[in-house]
Amino acid sequence: MLSLNNIEVIYNDVILVLKGLSLQVEQGSIVALLGANGAGKSTTLKSISGLLRPENGEVTDGTILYEGKPIQNREPSEIVRAGIFQVMEGRRVFEHLTVEENLRAGGYTADDGGAAQRMKLVYDYFPRLAERRQQVAGFLSGGEQQMLAIGRALMAQPRLMMLDEPSLGLAPMLVQNIFQIIKRINEEQGMTILLVEQNANIALSIAHYAYIMENGRVVLEGKPQDLRENADVREFYLGLTEVGNRKSYREVKHYKRRKRWLS
Amino acid sequence: MNPDEILKFLRLTYTALSDGALLALIALALVLIYKATDVINFANGEFMLVGGYIGYQLLVWLQVIESPSVAVLLAVIGMVVATTLVGVLVERLVLRPLIGEPIISVIMVTIGLSNVMQAIVGLIWGKNPRPLPIDIIPRFSPFRIELEGARRPLNLLPDTLIILVIAFILVGGLLLFFSRSKHGIAMRATADDQQAAMSMGISIRFIFALTWSLAAIAAAVAGLIIAHVTNGVSGDIPGVGLRAFPVIILGGLDSIAGAIIGGFAIAFIETFASGYIDPGLKTVSPYLVLLIVLMIKPYGLFGQKRIERV
Numbered sequence: 405m406l407s408l409n410n411i412e413v414i415y416n417d418v419i420l421v422l423k424g425l426s427l428q429v430e431q432g433s434i435v436a437l438l439g440a441n442g443a444g445k446s447t448t449l450k451s452i453s454g455l456l457r458p459e460n461g462e463v464t465d466g467t468i469l470y471e472g473k474p475i476q477n478r479e480p481s482e483i484v485r486a487g488i489f490q491v492m493e494g495r496r497v498f499e500h501l502t503v504e505e506n507l508r509a510g511g512y513t514a515d516d517g518g519a520a521q522r523m524k525l526v527y528d529y530f531p532r533l534a535e536r537r538q539q540v541a542g543f544l545s546g547g548e549q550q551m552l553a554i555g556r557a558l559m560a561q562p563r564l565m566m567l568d569e570p571s572l573g574l575a576p577m578l579v580q581n582i583f584q585i586i587k588r589i590n591e592e593q594g595m596t597i598l599l600v601e602q603n604a605n606i607a608l609s610i611a612h613y614a615y616i617m618e619n620g621r622v623v624l625e626g627k628p629q630d631l632r633e634n635a636d637v638r639e640f641y642l643g644l645t646e647v648g649n650r651k652s653y654r655e656v657k658h659y660k661r662r663k664r665w666l667s
Numbered sequence: 668m669n670p671d672e673i674l675k676f677l678r679l680t681y682t683a684l685s686d687g688a689l690l691a692l693i694a695l696a697l698v699l700i701y702k703a704t705d706v707i708n709f710a711n712g713e714f715m716l717v718g719g720y721i722g723y724q725l726l727v728w729l730q731v732i733e734s735p736s737v738a739v740l741l742a743v744i745g746m747v748v749a750t751t752l753v754g755v756l757v758e759r760l761v762l763r764p765l766i767g768e769p770i771i772s773v774i775m776v777t778i779g780l781s782n783v784m785q786a787i788v789g790l791i792w793g794k795n796p797r798p799l800p801i802d803i804i805p806r807f808s809p810f811r812i813e814l815e816g817a818r819r820p821l822n823l824l825p826d827t828l829i830i831l832v833i834a835f836i837l838v839g840g841l842l843l844f845f846s847r848s849k850h851g852i853a854m855r856a857t858a859d860d861q862q863a864a865m866s867m868g869i870s871i872r873f874i875f876a877l878t879w880s881l882a883a884i885a886a887a888v889a890g891l892i893i894a895h896v897t898n899g900v901s902g903d904i905p906g907v908g909l910r911a912f913p914v915i916i917l918g919g920l921d922s923i924a925g926a927i928i929g930g931f932a933i934a935f936i937e938t939f940a941s942g943y944i945d946p947g948l949k950t951v952s953p954y955l956v957l958l959i960v961l962m963i964k965p966y967g968l969f970g971q972k973r974i975e976r977v
Contacts, residue, residue, distance in 0.1 A: 453866065455862065455865060455866060458767075458861075458862060458865065479870070480865045480866060480868065481865070481868045481869065481870045483868075484866075484867065484868025485868060489866075489868075490866050491866075492862070492863060492866050496860055496862070496863035496866075497863075498855070498856045498859040498860055498863065498864075499859055499860075500855070500859050500971060501852065501855055501856060501859060505852050505855070505856075506856075508849065508852050509852050509853060509856040509864070509867055509869070510867055512849060512853050512867050512868055512869050513867070513868035516849065556867065560867070560868065
């Protein structure tokens with residue numbers, strides 16, 4: 405459905421952030437993109453959704469194909485109309501608008517006829533939002549704002565939803581809850597999902613395929629169960645070590661070597 | 668109470684009401700642009716000027732039509748279309764190249780724009796005031812209020828009421844647009860968080876063009892009303908526009924309700940201060956009150972506070 409081939413992204417004409425990144429998103433799947441701070445995960449999403457431009461970024465090399473057609477460096481409004489919707493990092497709800505108005509803003513590109521039906525769908529997934537539909541979004545709790553941000557995306561009825569760190573700043577219980585809903589949306593609506601996360605554990609629990617990024621490149625990829633068994637991933641992304649064993653610097657070195665080799 | 672005093676009070680109130688409606692309309696044009704683009708439009712008065720003159724020119728051309736009401740209606744429609752174009756043009760040629768530049772640069776450019784627009788109007792229509800060829804509001808005979816014991820009866824012009832109604836319809840229409848329509852909500856969303864609005868597929872350029880057009884229309888209608896009240900179009904119209912600045916600061920730069928209430932508040936303060944204390948206080952009094960209000964409420968009466976969750 406979506407494929408990024410060797411893309412390069414440069415900010416302000418000098419800062420190279422993505423250095424030949426490639427990834428594939430299959431129709432109907434949940435794909436997770438994992439990595440540490442500054443690895444270029446958010447930049448990857450923005451290069452797809454067209455939100456790079458306002459930040460002075462540009463895809464300078466490679467292609468982004470969506471259903472076979474190149475979409476790099478297009479206007480965000482065109483991308484949304486084509487069926488790709490990005491839920492931005494940090495929720496970014498419209499604080500002074502009510503919940504319902506936020507949802508209507510989300511459905512800006514969709515036709516007006518089905519708006520009521522789509523809103524009902526959002527309220528079915530997030531009953532909490534239904535209770536607060538007339539409330540100003542700025543006063544919602546963090547979890548409710550994240551629900552609203554996902555709800556806005558549902559209003560646009562995209563075929564590919566891209567989520568940028570939906571777990572950011574939320575309590576573990578809520579994170580579980582939100583990820584269960586993301587999984588349900590994928591299964592029930594058949595919506596393809598590209599998920600960026602720092603919380604590797606939870607992301608791997610719902611993903612069908614995952615990529616791990618470092619320094620603007622993909623360094624590892626595979627099915628979640630395979631990645632979970634990879635010693636490096638266990639140690640560095642899942643925080644699991646062999647209990648009772650001392651950590652040795654040699655292992656860290658081994659990891660670094662491996663990283664260099666991979667990149 | 669002295670009957671003369673009662674009549675004076677009525678007269679002042681009546682003047683303040685229509686003046687307030689007019690100020691609210693002008694302030695609304697400013698608030699619209701500030702809300703959506705964070706720019707204080709110092710060329711607002713010139714949008715009124717240009718709108719007034721376009722209305723005047725259309726009336727001159729259309730006065731051959733037999734029925735004056737049809738001519739006025741056509742002229743107003745024509746003026747709305749023309750000022751929409753002016754708004755789009757200004758956004759496109761002057762402001763869009765400045766997207767991403769510091770807000771202060773954009774504000775300075777609006778000051779330059781105001782000079783350019785004044786010069787263009789001067790070039791086309793000259794400096795002399797010109798009376799409107801047809802009355803846009805029919806001149807009904809004034810209604811008379813007589814009180815026993817009063818030295819003179821009070822004559823009130825019905826125009827004032829009509830202006831009030833026009834302003835209410837326009838302002839009400841805009842409020843509905845903002846709360847109900849898709850594009851109105853998109854405009855408020857853009858004002859809240861531009862990048863997030865873009866991620867919804869809202870085209871910021873379209874929203875900006877829409878904002879400038881709506882503001883230009885509101886300003887043009889205000890300009891035409893001033894032309895009617897002052898018996899013609901002249902270079903003095905932008906001066907009235909300046910009076911809207913204390914209004915928006917009092918009401919809160921980004922509040923539509925603030926523009927309306929602020930408009931009436933400033934009109935009442937001006938009229939009553941000049942009527943009861945000293946005519947010289949007319950221009951100063953709003954600023955005095957403004958100073959006190961800002962000491963207590965720094966965002967203005969209805970300005971948007973930053974929402975902070977605890």
